[in-house]
Amino acid sequence: MNNHTNHQLNQLLTHFSVAKKTYSFSPLTDGFINDTFLVLDGNDPLYILQRINHKVFTNINGLMNNIHDAFEHLNDTDYQKITLVPSLEGQSYYTNKGAEPSYWRVMTYIKDSTAHNTTKNTDVAFEAGKIIAKFNILLEKAEANNYVDTIPQFHDLQLRENQFNVALAQASKEKLKIAEEAITFSNEVLNLLHEVNLNHLPIRVCHNDTKLNNILFSKSTNKALCLIDLDTLMRGKFLFDFGDAVRTIVNTAPEDEQNHEKITFEKELFEAFISGLAANGPFLSKEEIETLHWGAILMPFLHGIRALTDYLNGNIYYKVAYENQNYDRSLSLFNFTKKALAQTSFMQKIIAKNLASKS
Ligand code: GN1
Numbered sequence: 267m268n269n270h271t272n273h274q275l276n277q278l279l280t281h282f283s284v285a286k287k288t289y290s291f292s293p294l295t296d297g298f299i300n301d302t303f304l305v306l307d308g309n310d311p312l313y314i315l316q317r318i319n320h321k322v323f324t325n326i327n328g329l330m331n332n333i334h335d336a337f338e339h340l341n342d343t344d345y346q347k348i349t350l351v352p353s354l355e356g357q358s359y360y361t362n363k364g365a366e367p368s369y370w371r372v373m374t375y376i377k378d379s380t381a382h383n384t385t386k387n388t389d390v391a392f393e394a395g396k397i398i399a400k401f402n403i404l405l406e407k408a409e410a411n412n413y414v415d416t417i418p419q420f421h422d423l424q425l426r427e428n429q430f431n432v433a434l435a436q437a438s439k440e441k442l443k444i445a446e447e448a449i450t451f452s453n454e455v456l457n458l459l460h461e462v463n464l465n466h467l468p469i470r471v472c473h474n475d476t477k478l479n480n481i482l483f484s485k486s487t488n489k490a491l492c493l494i495d496l497d498t499l500m501r502g503k504f505l506f507d508f509g510d511a512v513r514t515i516v517n518t519a520p521e522d523e524q525n526h527e528k529i530t531f532e533k534e535l536f537e538a539f540i541s542g543l544a545a546n547g548p549f550l551s552k553e554e555i556e557t558l559h560w561g562a563i564l565m566p567f568l569h570g571i572r573a574l575t576d577y578l579n580g581n582i583y584y585k586v587a588y589e590n591q592n593y594d595r596s597l598s599l600f601n602f603t604k605k606a607l608a609q610t611s612f613m614q615k616i617i618a619k620n621l622a623s624k625s
């Protein structure tokens with residue numbers, strides 16, 4: 267089970283304030299970074315047990331402090347609370363010391379909840395917009411400077427471009443040939459995005475990974491409950507949260523879809539998502555609203571160029587299910603980037619019609 271036996275996982279749980287001595291486990295294998303297990307009492311899921319990938323997140327203490335602080339602010343009748351189950355020492359995580367230390371945390375499981383990888387349902391798109399707005403509004407009270415950058419420059423285009431160029435310089439001729447078209451496309455979009463000024467946008471505490479399957483929905487009411495996967499909760503710009511949501515909501519295909527005809531930009535889903543963003547009242551500035559559509563181009567592109575870079579580097583960052591998965595993801599994400607670019611004026615129109623700036 268992701269290299270961990272039931273016995274080892276139960277052993278880890280003895281270091282947390284959980285109710286029972288033994289549980290069973292079911293791995294959740296969708297993530298590319300951490301190792302995640304559902305902790306079951308019989309058939310009932312009670313907790314989420316997670317090993318935090320410390321190669322990707324090097325400041326585990328800072329990361330857990332971010333989450334701990336954010337949970338204080340994410341306190342609202344319209345926002346489902348998740349809590350961290352403390353370790354027996356009263357910490358928010360447990361360090362399993364050894365030759366190779368590992369870092370573990372336990373969170374409460376929200377009963378009767380579910381997540382969607384993709385959707386065709388405008389109610390889901392609306393709910394996603396509404397909860398993302400709520401999340402950002404609640405975190406306006408957080409002190410951004412108290413938050414560490416869990417991955418410094420995570421969505422920094424210049425950094426990703428530099429990493430891409432290093433990978434290009436080191437990749438085999440064979441891979442460069444295979445990836446020729448994707449490399450050309452990357453350079454075109456980089457040139458385009460260099461002309462876009464986003465430097466003036468305000469820094470907020472954002473989620474930074476608001477893909478649709480990071481939103482929990484109630485199975486009974488179909489309402490969005492809360493956001494999960496808070497490792498990248500740190501300073502950022504709202505258009506990052508906007509773009510990650512758009513790329514996974516208006517595209518009815520998964521992000522590594524190989525049949526590009528299935529990759530869509532569904533206008534109705536976009537409109538529903540924007541209505542959801544407006545549902546808690548105005549919270550964005552005029553500058554944020556005017557540049558918002560760039561998020562829907564920037565974010566799929568950033569993920570695409572990161573996947574392409576990792577392919578060229580030989581899959582050293584993301585967990586891959588097969589050799590060319592990173593390459594397939596980059597092609598798919600670039601295809602969506604193209605489709606979003608083609609919808610620029612549509613996005614601007616819907617945004618301007620539905621979103622008013624605050625004050
Ligand atoms: C990674 O492992 P997961 O799915 O939470 C990545 C996200 C991407 C996602 C899918 C720290 O997240 O930014 O949205 O893959 N997280 C990190 O592309 O790189």
Ligand code: MG
Nearest residue numbers: 299475495497
């Ligand atoms: Mg994540």
